[in-house]
Amino acid sequence: MKYLRNLLLVAALVSGQGAYAQDMPQIRAATLKIGTVNWELSTIKAQGFDHANGFELVMQPYADNGATRVAFEGGRADLIVADWIWTARQRSAGRDYVFLPYSKAVGGLVVPADSTAQSLADLAGGKIGIAGGPLDKSWLILRAYAASEYGLDLTEQTEQVFAAPPLIYKTGLGGETQGSVNYWHYLSRMKAEGMRELISVSDAAQSLGLNPDTPLLGYVLRESFVADNPGVLQALHDASRAAKDLLASDDAVWDDLRPMMRVGSDAEFIATRDDFRAGIPPDKPVDREDADRFLQLMARLGGEKLVGKATTLPDGLFAQVD
Template sequence: MSRPHVLLLASALALGGSASAQKSISVGLQAGGTLSWVTYAIARYGIDRQLGFTLNATTYASKDATRVALRSGAAQVVVDDFIEVTLLRQKGFPVSAVYPFSLLAGGVVVPDGSPVRTVADLRGKTLGATSLTDKTLLILRAYTRATAGFDVQDASKVVSVSSPLMEQFMNRGEIQAGIPFWHHSARMVSGGKFRQLVSSADLLKGLGLPQNVPLLYIVARTDTDPATLGLFLKAVRLAENRMKTDDAYWPAMLAENLYVLPDRSQLPALRTQWAAGLPNRWTAADLNATLLLTRKMIAVAGPEVVGLTRLDTRAFTTTYQP
């Protein structure tokens, strides 16, 4: 073989070797979920390339679809809540919550001119919630029992309302208060027609819990390469830090149709609320706060509503500290 051909072959083998050594991770995104904001930022800033791994992101139509992808191995990483990761482990799936993704945020919203001034005023009112298992609703039930002497589930009329429709329902007087998703809450309050009656953080404080309890976690299959998973978690934190300060990112994210915001004047409120929900630590104390919160929810609503009898702390790990 001539020398030029030997050099070409050696070069090809070197390239092939580096490609095979390249770390990669498959991430399952829920359509409309905020993890897609972060993975877009990772790609936009080239953070995955800088850290030396490949991010393969696939968008699924629903949260249930991301769970199926995680169970089947089509996705190695997704975002889900602390209840689901325990349920998956109980069913024998090899998954673990490896890092908090978002703190419990949002709260109860009422029209600005509403006579409802305190949580006690919710007695006899109609309250809209996305579901009877909504975490903030369960916390509100525990809070009213502890501070107002009644369970809002029994003393008020709780109806199921889609989060994007709560503003319309309140404008028509069909509900007097609502528990929308945090981003809808931020948008509603920023417009001046609504106000926050009580935040989720204040509800937690009233129950004697820390105000920064994680709600959503980054959940990974336990057969994921630990080094690559560590790089991904580091990329998430780096991307979030860039997103906080980069004014150009947010219009670009909206242009990618990763979130629908008809009124661009609400963008600052959306950014502020998103940033407020970011965790800044992951310790055994945070996991214990999640455990205590779950116990309170089970005590007030019962295991049938919450979905489990106890939180399995073995489904969580604090090993990763990006």
């Protein structure tokens, strides 16, 4: 019903309510130029889900994530995409940031197709390529899982090569590393090219007693912006869910997105699309107990360098929407 309501509202706007559109509040979204969130945001724009929910989405692409955060912190943008651990750290430091879930897509560890490895224990003595650095949350979860399941200290018993996602992709496919930990969309492409998933971060997290349905990535806004624009948080949520529903059910919508997906084959396209769909979180509030367990693990493994002063879950971190 919500999707039908949105379509009717779009039709009304197109038929002549231009003055209303001009009065809409804007949400300026600072995003990574090649980021996967652009697939959802572009769908919101193309389908008119922003206008249907009473706001105008303005997309502001930047070259790197650091630039998006500078724009957000400097007031040149109203929204960025980040994980809630980072958002909790900022909130604990006194910033009025709130988190609206966007995706639960996480990566995993893949090995070459001809690898004999059947578990993380088989990578002892080998080389692992890792995107995101030593504090990458997927890497931390895999470290905790290896220690719990096999008594294996991955930092001590493997050689780690930290590099940008494209390089991890290249070296993994080239067989230069025995295992690869990469961002989810690169892993989709690696699996489509024949690499085999040894362990997913979701499975590792579940084994550690964490809830894999807890969304890690989300839209981050300032409470002051939300207060100045009543209803904008709910409107963003509804537009996001409308786009997710469409992306989850309509293959044709993906044809328009394919150029920005940077895939090299039909197999990569299908794998990336399907993994995006698998990463759509349930439309329900984040469970605080689940989130707190995750935060405690990140604090234990990453320390203050990762979580800052956020040793407990800050009140008001997760946006309240219907």
